[in-house]
Amino acid sequence: MHEMGIILHIAKMLDETAQEQNIKKIGSVTLEVGEVSGIMTDLFVDCWNYFKVRHPVLAESELRLVTIPAVTFCGNCGRTYETVRYGKECPYCGSGETWLVDGNQCVIKEIEAECEECEEFEESEEFEECEDE
Numbered sequence: 001m002h003e004m005g006i007i008l009h010i011a012k013m014l015d016e017t018a019q020e021q022n023i024k025k026i027g028s029v030t031l032e033v034g035e036v037s038g039i040m041t042d043l044f045v046d047c048w049n050y051f052k053v054r055h056p057v058l059a060e061s062e063l064r065l066v067t068i069p070a071v072t073f074c075g076n077c078g079r080t081y082e083t084v085r086y087g088k089e090c091p092y093c094g095s096g097e098t099w100l101v102d103g104n105q106c107v108i109k110e111i112e113a114e115c116e117e118c119e120e121f122e123e124s125e126e127f128e129e130c131e132d133e
């Protein structure tokens with residue numbers, strides 16, 4: 001399963017980032033998913049919910065998906081057009097000499113770290129107590 005592999009990769013990466021930066025909780029993760037990346041976003045959310053349970057740092061996180069429209073460039077007339085609507089054939093000149101320039105990605109756009117403890121416990125002593133929990 002394609003989606004599972006990607007989520008697994010992201011979850012692992014977030015775990016590492018959280019450890020490095022001493023983040024206890026991740027609030028939200030924004031993912032940019034290209035329109036023609038072949039990723040089923042419903043499945044993505046299911047996988048996320050599955051991994052949330054297994055990665056404490058993600059337990060209360062929210063997965064936000066942003067769809068990036070697919071854009072194709074025509075090598076013949078130099079124009080760009082909507083991939084999903086027109087496919088591989090340029091709607092302007094009918095050329096098939098086209099290639100995808102955007103919409104095939106799956107990238108982490110933003111990670112929002114939650115650090116409630118930092119706000120609640122301003123004094124370092126108390127913060128340490130909190131960390132020991």
Ligand SMILES: [Zn+2]
Nearest residue numbers: 074077090093
């Ligand atoms: Zn064209």
